[in-house]
Amino acid sequence: MNYVKKPFLLFGLIALLTGACTKDEQNVAPTDDNEAITTATLTLTNKATPTDIVTATIENLNTTADFSKATLNLKVNTTYTGLVTLLNKTKTPTLDATQEIREKLNEHLFVYTPTPATLLTVTLTDRDTNPAPGPYPVGLTTEIKTGAAGSGKLKVVLRHQPTVKNGTATPGSSDLDTDFTVVVK
Amino acid sequence: MDDLRKEILLVVLLFSALSVSWAQSGPCHTVLKGRILGQDTHEPLVGATVYVRELKTGAVADSVGYFQISHLCSGKYIIDYQFVGYKTNSLSISVDADSSITIAPVQLVPDNQTLQEVVVTEHRSEAQQLLQTQVSLSGAALDQTRGQSLGESLKSLTGLYSIQTGPSISKPVIHGLYSNRIIILNNGIRQEDQQWGTEHAPQVDQFLASRLTVIKGAASIRYGSDAIGGVILVEPKAMPTLPGINGEINIVGATNGGLGVASAMLEGGFSKKLAGLSWRLQGTLKRSGYVKTPDYYLENTSYHENNVSGDLHYDNRKFGIELFYSQFDTKIGLFTGAQVGSLADLYTAISRPEPLAQPGFSYALDRPYQAVHHDLFKARAHVHFQKGGTLTATFAQQQNTRREYDYISFSGVGTPELSLKLVTQTADLTWEHAPIKSRNAGQWSGSAGFNGITQGNVRQYLFLIPNFRNYGAGLFAIERYAVGRLTVEGGLRYDYRWLRAYFLDEVSKQTYSKTHNWQNANGSLGAAYQLRPDLTLTANFSTAWRAPNVADLYSNGLHQSAVAYERGNPDLQPEQAYNGNLVLAYAGKRLSGEVGIYNNRIDNYIYLKPDSVPIVRQRGAFPSYTYSQVKATFRGIDATLTYKFTDRLSLTTKNSLLFAYNQTDHDYLVFIPPNRSDNNLRYDWSRWGKLSNLYVSLNGLYVSRQSRAPAVTTQQENGQVIFTGDFAPPPPAYFLVGAELGFLAQLGTHSLNVILSGTNLANVAYRDYLNRFRYFADEPGRSILLKLKLPLAFTKRS
Numbered sequence: 005m006n007y008v009k010k011p012f013l014l015f016g017l018i019a020l021l022t023g024a025c026t027k028d029e030q031n032v033a034p035t036d037d038n039e040a041i042t043t044a045t046l047t048l049t050n051k052a053t054p055t056d057i058v059t060a061t062i063e064n065l066n067t068t069a070d071f072s073k074a075t076l077n078l079k080v081n082t083t084y085t086g087l088v089t090l091l092n093k094t095k096t097p098t099l100d101a102t103q104e105i106r107e108k109l110n111e112h113l114f115v116y117t118p119t120p121a122t123l124l125t126v127t128l129t130d131r132d133t134n135p136a137p138g139p140y141p142v143g144l145t146t147e148i149k150t151g152a153a154g155s156g157k158l159k160v161v162l163r164h165q166p167t168v169k170n171g172t173a174t175p176g177s178s179d180l181d182t183d184f185t186v187v188v189k
Numbered sequence: 190m191d192d193l194r195k196e197i198l199l200v201v202l203l204f205s206a207l208s209v210s211w212a213q214s215g216p217c218h219t220v221l222k223g224r225i226l227g228q229d230t231h232e233p234l235v236g237a238t239v240y241v242r243e244l245k246t247g248a249v250a251d252s253v254g255y256f257q258i259s260h261l262c263s264g265k266y267i268i269d270y271q272f273v274g275y276k277t278n279s280l281s282i283s284v285d286a287d288s289s290i291t292i293a294p295v296q297l298v299p300d301n302q303t304l305q306e307v308v309v310t311e312h313r314s315e316a317q318q319l320l321q322t323q324v325s326l327s328g329a330a331l332d333q334t335r336g337q338s339l340g341e342s343l344k345s346l347t348g349l350y351s352i353q354t355g356p357s358i359s360k361p362v363i364h365g366l367y368s369n370r371i372i373i374l375n376n377g378i379r380q381e382d383q384q385w386g387t388e389h390a391p392q393v394d395q396f397l398a399s400r401l402t403v404i405k406g407a408a409s410i411r412y413g414s415d416a417i418g419g420v421i422l423v424e425p426k427a428m429p430t431l432p433g434i435n436g437e438i439n440i441v442g443a444t445n446g447g448l449g450v451a452s453a454m455l456e457g458g459f460s461k462k463l464a465g466l467s468w469r470l471q472g473t474l475k476r477s478g479y480v481k482t483p484d485y486y487l488e489n490t491s492y493h494e495n496n497v498s499g500d501l502h503y504d505n506r507k508f509g510i511e512l513f514y515s516q517f518d519t520k521i522g523l524f525t526g527a528q529v530g531s532l533a534d535l536y537t538a539i540s541r542p543e544p545l546a547q548p549g550f551s552y553a554l555d556r557p558y559q560a561v562h563h564d565l566f567k568a569r570a571h572v573h574f575q576k577g578g579t580l581t582a583t584f585a586q587q588q589n590t591r592r593e594y595d596y597i598s599f600s601g602v603g604t605p606e607l608s609l610k611l612v613t614q615t616a617d618l619t620w621e622h623a624p625i626k627s628r629n630a631g632q633w634s635g636s637a638g639f640n641g642i643t644q645g646n647v648r649q650y651l652f653l654i655p656n657f658r659n660y661g662a663g664l665f666a667i668e669r670y671a672v673g674r675l676t677v678e679g680g681l682r683y684d685y686r687w688l689r690a691y692f693l694d695e696v697s698k699q700t701y702s703k704t705h706n707w708q709n710a711n712g713s714l715g716a717a718y719q720l721r722p723d724l725t726l727t728a729n730f731s732t733a734w735r736a737p738n739v740a741d742l743y744s745n746g747l748h749q750s751a752v753a754y755e756r757g758n759p760d761l762q763p764e765q766a767y768n769g770n771l772v773l774a775y776a777g778k779r780l781s782g783e784v785g786i787y788n789n790r791i792d793n794y795i796y797l798k799p800d801s802v803p804i805v806r807q808r809g810a811f812p813s814y815t816y817s818q819v820k821a822t823f824r825g826i827d828a829t830l831t832y833k834f835t836d837r838l839s840l841t842t843k844n845s846l847l848f849a850y851n852q853t854d855h856d857y858l859v860f861i862p863p864n865r866s867d868n869n870l871r872y873d874w875s876r877w878g879k880l881s882n883l884y885v886s887l888n889g890l891y892v893s894r895q896s897r898a899p900a901v902t903t904q905q906e907n908g909q910v911i912f913t914g915d916f917a918p919p920p921p922a923y924f925l926v927g928a929e930l931g932f933l934a935q936l937g938t939h940s941l942n943v944i945l946s947g948t949n950l951a952n953v954a955y956r957d958y959l960n961r962f963r964y965f966a967d968e969p970g971r972s973i974l975l976k977l978k979l980p981l982a983f984t985k986r987s
Contacts, residue, residue: 028610029645029656032693032700036650038600041807065807092600104599112598161809164530164598168546174537175545177530179598181809 036094040066041101041180043091044160046076048084048148058084060184066094075185076158078124078150086126086146088114088160090180102144110134111166114143115173117159123186124158125149132169140171150188157183218831218839219261220289220776221282225250225270228296235624235634237272237297240427244328246400247427253632253671254294259776262329262882263836263875270295277430285875288833289723289776320669320678320715321408321729322770322785324348327400329882333929333944335976336441336450336475339373339393339401343421347827347843348405348785350862353960354388355524356446356480356969357492358559361391362959363405364787365823365849365861366418369738370764372408373421376513378567378585379413381613381644385654385740387751387961392517392563392589394496396439396452396473399426405827406787407733407768410665410680410713413640417733417766417791428467428502432460436981445972446477446490447550469500478552483952483970485547489522491554508572517563522554527965528596531809535752539917539964556597560605562590577623587613608649616641631672639664646739653746656691657739674719683710686736690743705742707763709734723777729770737761741795741816747806751961752916754804754813755797761818765792782830787823794821794851796858799913812913819853837874843867848897856899859915863895863922863958880932881940888927895919895958917964923955942978947971 043063050056058077063070078084090101105112109132116126126148128141160183165176225237233254240247241258243266248256261284270278275297284290324346326334334342340351340359350362363371368387373380375393382392402422409416429435434457441450456469475494479486498515526544529535538544564587571581589612592605619638626632642661648654667680689704713731720726744757772785798817803810825847833839849861871886899914929946952971956963 028612028647029658030691030700031647032656032691033647033649034693034695034698035652038602038604038606038650039595039597067806069805069807099600101599104601107601108599162598164596167548177528177534177596178808179530180807181531181533182807 037066037092039179040092040094041090041162042066042093043089044180044182045089045091046158046160046184047087047089048076048078049087050079051083051085051147062182062184065180065182069182071185074183075187078148078186078188080150080153080188082150084148084150085129086148088144088146090162105142105162106144109142110138110169111164112142113140113163113165113169113171113173113176114146115159115161115163116143116146116148117161118186119156119159120154122151123154123156123188125151126158134169138169138171140169153189155185155187158186159183218259218288218781218833218841219263219284220781221258221261221284221292222289223256223292224254224294225256225272226254226294226296227272227275227299229299231296233632234272234275234297235632237270237275240269240271241328242267242269246327251671251676260328260330263873264882270297272297275299285836288778288781320676320717320727321713321731322405322727322772322787323402324405325400325402329931331398331401332942332976332978333931333946335396335439335944335978336443336448336974337395339391339395339421339423342395343401343403345843345867346403347829347845348787348825349403350845350865350959352387352860353957353962354390355527355960355962356487356490357477357521358388358390360387360389361421362862363403363419363421364789364825365847365858366789369415370418370735371421372412372416372419373423374412375423375565376425376515376567377569377583378565378587379615379642380565381587381611381615382561382563382589383591383609383611385738388559389561389591390521392519392561393423394452394471394473394494394498394515394517395423396454396496397425397471397498397515398423400424405785406729406770406789407713407731407766409711409733410667410682410731413642413663414661414682414684414686414709414711414733415735417735417764417768417789425500428469428500428504429456429458430467432458432464434983436983438977438979438981440977441974443972443974445969446480447552448475448477448974450475465503465505467502467504470498471500472497476552479548479550480969481550482967483954484967485543486550487966487969488525488544488546488548489553489555489557490524491552492519492521493554494519506573508570511567511569513565513567513569515565517565518561520554520558520560523557523559524962524966525557525596527962528557529752532752532803532811533809535916535964544966556594558594560592560594562588564588574623579621581617581619581621583615583617583619585613585615587611587615589613605650607651607653609654610647611644612646613642613644627670627672629672631670633668633670635666635668637664637666651746653744653748654740655743657688658691659686659688659739661686676717678713678715680713680731681710682712684708684734688736688739688742690739692743703743703759705736705759707736709736709763709765723775725774727770727772727774729768731768733766733768735764735766737763737795737816744816747811752811753797754806754811756800756813756815758816761795761816762793764794764818766790767792779833780830782828784826784828784830786826789823791821791823793818796821819851821849821851821853821858823847823849838870838872841869841871843869850897857897859899860959861895861897863893863919865890865892867891877932880934883932884930886929888929890925890927892923892957894922898958919958920956920963923953923957925953925955926950936979939979939981942976944974944976946974946976948974 045061048058060076062074092099118124128143130142130145131139162180163176164179168175225234237250239256248258250256267281338359340361343349351359353359404420407417408420412420436455439452452473454471458467473496478491480490495518501512503510567585569583591609593607595606617640621636624634640663644659646657663684665682669678685708687706691702711732715729717727742757744755768789770787774783797814800813804813828844831841844866846864849858868889874883877883898919901914901918927948931944934941949971954967
């Protein structure tokens with residue numbers, strides 16, 4: 005029966021060799037998140053004195069967020085123009101997500117919610133190109149008015165609303181949902 | 190636990206009451222029994238095969254030569270009796286409405302021109318060698334499920350359920366256990382397709398199967414560790430033994446989703462010098478568009494599937510060789526309405542009665558979707574030794590490539606968010622010894638073997654599970670002793686598993702690894718006793734274990750579709766199962782059926798335990814889960830009963846009851862199938878004009894509300910409402926009505942099998958507890974399906 009035993013040995017050898025020769029798993033690819041937002045920055049420019057620029061940045065949003073530079077120090081009864089910038093630093097070179105959003109205005113909406121509500125008045129100043137009943141606001145640029153002195157938070161939420169954008173925050177899903185600290189004095 | 194006992198008692202009483210009050214059966218429930226003997230020795234031919242040509246199904250003679258084929262419809266059949274070294278005997282039988290037919294012993298004549306003779310051993314289901322609770326789907330019953338996925342097809346069996354992710358992904362569940370706790374043997378090879386994921390459906394072409402067999406309960410002795418929930422065997426039809434070319438065409442269409450399926454098979458055998466050589470080519474195409482619930486279309490629920498396979502066999506009475514290759518390729522769209530960015534989005538979606546976007550019908554397939562490709566190559570050889578016994582060696586290589594494309598908002602990339610490539614090699618060696626007679630007319634039969642496996646996984650893009658390499662080796666032996674009306678079986682198995690996972694240090698960019706190894710020995714013991722010619726009792730006790738898999742140990746990432754952050758636990762211990770089954774089978778003149786009870790205790794049962802604090806990422810809060818271990822029990826009853834009112838009218842009821850419990854925390858387990866009762870009233874005509882095997886049937890499926898689920902509780906965390914247990918309570922019970930008409934029409938020399946069926950005919954809007962998208966949308970509404978099967982026989986080339 006020797007002639008039939010050979011194929012079995014061969015099978016065993018093939019199994020062992022193919023198993024032992026592949027080392028692909030030892031080359032570990034780094035984690036790569038296409039839709040990561042690592043950094044969110046708010047840049048507020050005083051309308052009356054354009055040299056008065058306030059910025060606040062949250063880093064590492066996609067993992068454990070770093071809020072150490074996330075405070076906006078604003079003046080009472082002042083109007084600022086606001087600009088939001090989102091970056092994906094996990095990509096090389098760094099990807100500017102706001103640039104990408106600017107190309108897809110009709111699917112996105114930024115929602116700004118101050119707490120307490122009297123702390124700030126936020127008005128969205130840009131418009132998308134959605135057909136009637138649009139266009140709707142987008143929120144990449146804003147006008148932010150401060151009132152009396154106080155402190156609280158400004159929640160920034162980016163809603164992704166493909167085909168369902170209707171000017172409200174309700175439809176779609178969140179790409180970003182984070183809080184900046186606000187001090188008005 | 191008192192409640193549980195009361196419920197079981199109630200159910201038992203209910204069944205006894207039903208069995209007394211009912212009166213009789215249906216034409217597709219005939220059981221054919223017989224015995225195969227060698228004409229030369231007048232001894233039973235153990236392992237001889239019985240094959241019903243018309244049904245392409247069969248059975249294998251047991252250790253005393255007896256065989257049994259159930260679920261035969263009325264009609265005439267040609268049956269082939271075959272055994273190694275004997276001439277095939279073909280006899281025709283006529284089945285009428287009797288519930289049981291016992292034919293005279295069939296004697297096979299020894300064949301001396303052995304090299305000319307083609308030996309077919311593949312007719313028999315491997316599982317029939319095991320004395321374990323099993324159910325199978327073949328012949329007409331399998332035809333009724335053509336066009337469905339494997340997970341959906343199996344739901345017509347008691348004790349089987351499926352976990353769904355929308356209408357297109359269905360994952361089989363046996364007695365409440367799924368994923369890595371079930372082994373799927375695709376054409377004899379352990380299917381390895383990243384089955385740890387709840388939204389990863391098995392990549393198996395259902396059209397490859399002529400029989401689907403499910404072993405319920407721990408069955409790891411023969412098939413390897415991990416099978417603590419059960420084994421699903423997808424067994425192809427036997428290879429052709431006669432010269433000539435044959436084929437089969439299957440066409441399935443459904444109104445809901447605009448589903449179209451076409452599957453074709455061509456096969457051939459040879460004569461003279463090439464006798465024993467046979468081949469088969471097979472391919473399937475599937476297309477489906479958006480599925481419709483009673484009120485709206487489910488956006489992006491389209492899917493594609495393209496499968497091909499080829500099989501080449503050479504068999505003679507001494508040895509056989511087989512080469513098999515199959516490729517499975519699918520692209521499955523995920524329901525867009527279930528895409529949420531955070532917990533807040535999820536609650537908004539749950540509170541919505543209907544999805545926000547309700548487009549019209551389309552075959553469009555965009556992100557989010559899964560693209561999965563599975564290749565399988567198998568080489569098998571066996572040798573029959575002159576002194577008896579068979580040695581079989583099998584080698585297989587599988588490559589599973591899974592790419593998941595999420596919904597993207599702003600990045601505009603073309604790459605997937607998750608990519609996994611799993612390459613698996615398996616090598617098996619099995620020795621089946623020749624039956625040994627004992628002095629008291631009993632017989633010993635059994636087998637022993639080795640299973641080896643190695644896998645390598647390579648991931649890319651997002652991290653969900655790490656790269657890894659594993660090795661596994663197992664040794665087993667099973668021995669069966671049959672004497673008179675008693676059969677006893679015992680088995681032992683030893684396994685060793687080794688796993689090394691590779692990680693990248695984000696700071697130093699260096700690769701580092703972590704290694705685990707485990708070993709374990711398990712056993713099983715079973716007995717079957719024929720109490721009366723129409724009554725058999727089978728009892729089985731088995732133990733099994735499952736080493737934690739790489740997802741259990743090292744998952745670390747956001748499962749966007751599950752709205753969960755999952756954390757692995759490197760300290761997990763292997764799961765250990767203790768499984769008992771008791772089955773009473775009865776085949777009376779009018780009443781027939783099977784009632785089984787089971788109790789599966791699993792120590793160190795691994796599950797995702799909700800963490801007390803949610804995790805906050807860029808999109809907001811997510812509930813987080815960590816893999817934990819508890820002692821869990823899965824107990825239940827499976828009951829199938831058929832009653833023939835007349836020779837033509839029958840009622841079949843299939844009931845599956847399951848009670849699962851977390852014994853450590855004294856709580857229920859999440860995602861446990863609710864009780865279900867599937868009832869079918871059927872009327873048959875053996876001939877009606879030019880049509881034969883005509884039947885109409887009416888079906889009612891009742892699925893209860895899962896009342897045994899962890900309580901849904903809410904709490905405030907940093908101004909966010911956090912749910913524990915689940916996000917929403919289980920949906921209400923539902924009742925679905927279906928109907929079916931089937932017949933065989935003669936087209937020249939070919940007979941066309943036609944099945945016209947309707948599902949959810951009342952167009953009921955309902956949700957199913959086991960659908961992961963139940964928070965977002967209803968289940969599919971009414972659908973009308975047409976299934977055509979045309980066997981083709983080409984003239985013999987002489």
